[in-house]
Amino acid sequence: MLTIKVPATSANLGPGFDSIGLALELYLTLKVEGPQDHWQIEHTLGADVPADEHNLILKTALALIPDLTPQRIKMTSDIPLARGLGSSSSAIIAGIELANQLGNLGLTDYDKLQIAVRLEGHPDNVAPAIYGGFVVATYDDVAADAISAPVEHVHALTYIHNEELLTSASRAVLPKQIPLAEAVKTSSASNVLVAAVLRGQLDVAFRMMERDHFHETYRRDLVPHLAKIRAAAHECDVYGTYLSGAGPTVVTLVSEAKATTAFQQLIGLDLPGKWLNLGVARQGMIVTN
Ligand SMILES: Nc1ncnc2c1ncn2[C@@H]1O[C@H](COP(=O)(O)OP(=O)(O)OP(=O)(O)O)[C@@H](O)[C@H]1O
Numbered sequence: 001m002l003t004i005k006v007p008a009t010s011a012n013l014g015p016g017f018d019s020i021g022l023a024l025e026l027y028l029t030l031k032v033e034g035p036q037d038h039w040q041i042e043h044t045l046g047a048d049v050p051a052d053e054h055n056l057i058l059k060t061a062l063a064l065i066p067d068l069t070p071q072r073i074k075m076t077s078d079i080p081l082a083r084g085l086g087s088s089s090s091a092i093i094a095g096i097e098l099a100n101q102l103g104n105l106g107l108t109d110y111d112k113l114q115i116a117v118r119l120e121g122h123p124d125n126v127a128p129a130i131y132g133g134f135v136v137a138t139y140d141d142v143a144a145d146a147i148s149a150p151v152e153h154v155h156a157l158t159y160i161h162n163e164e165l166l167t168s169a170s171r172a173v174l175p176k177q178i179p180l181a182e183a184v185k186t187s188s189a190s191n192v193l194v195a196a197v198l199r200g201q202l203d204v205a206f207r208m209m210e211r212d213h214f215h216e217t218y219r220r221d222l223v224p225h226l227a228k229i230r231a232a233a234h235e236c237d238v239y240g241t242y243l244s245g246a247g248p249t250v251v252t253l254v255s256e257a258k259a260t261t262a263f264q265q266l267i268g269l270d271l272p273g274k275w276l277n278l279g280v281a282r283q284g285m286i287v288t289n
């Protein structure tokens, strides 16, 4: 049975806005049970997510190959919707792979990235969902490019807020322009973040995560818990805290060795959401037949 497994993704890492993303060990899984006379996708994501060809996964696949034979599919997903953990990206990637497998398209990861980024608009969720690990990507509205690097022995202490925050609403509060000085501070911090990850200097890398001026400042009223978690995390022995994608999820990165202690300290915060202690997914999408 064709099985497609796609990791959750946490985008931005602060100054890496719309460019950097991390694949996490939280998954959407599709099991293709076989052909039938109509499309059907069984899931437990609620009535707002269609169970027929209007489902984003199937819409994505049918946009690539309109005459695919309808299938009975079972989807399970631990990736919460509208929480900044790449749920829609995981669905898009799963849909591209469904068409790739059923239609024998022979798509490369680069091909899948080009298709996905046009649907998502920015590469920092779809790229790590494809490649896994720590991914740095760019998209100039023509082509996308991405480089993946392993990030070992790092955990993501993930606070999933109890209320949704749509990416569209979170992007609506961002300015069209920012002062050059702010842009240089942020882009240079992102440069050091990437270079430090590649050199294994994770303390330097993730200190840069808290130097964003592209988006977190403007979003702070939408995610008041970000400042609270960041302040508490500064009292723990962690790398740093950032707004996961467009939020409302907040991620604190910590070394594997210190993850349990830091997690126990952070879950004591008086917040209404839930906490997960997640590993970084070394691999992106996994397909088994
Ligand atoms: N696992 C899924 N299966 C099918 N459709 C999905 C899934 N996740 C998201 N979608 C579709 O995508 C739409 C947008 O989802 P969501 O709000 O999660 O995306 P987002 O805000 O862009 O990103 P994020 O999930 O990272 O916050 C949903 O309304 C739903 O129709």
Ligand SMILES: N[C@@H](CCO)C(=O)O
Residues within 6 Å of the ligand: 011, 012, 017, 018, 019, 084, 086, 122, 124, 125, 167, 170, 171, 215, 244, 245, 246, 247
């Ligand atoms: N970089 C995007 C991520 C969306 O998941 C944003 O912050 O709006």
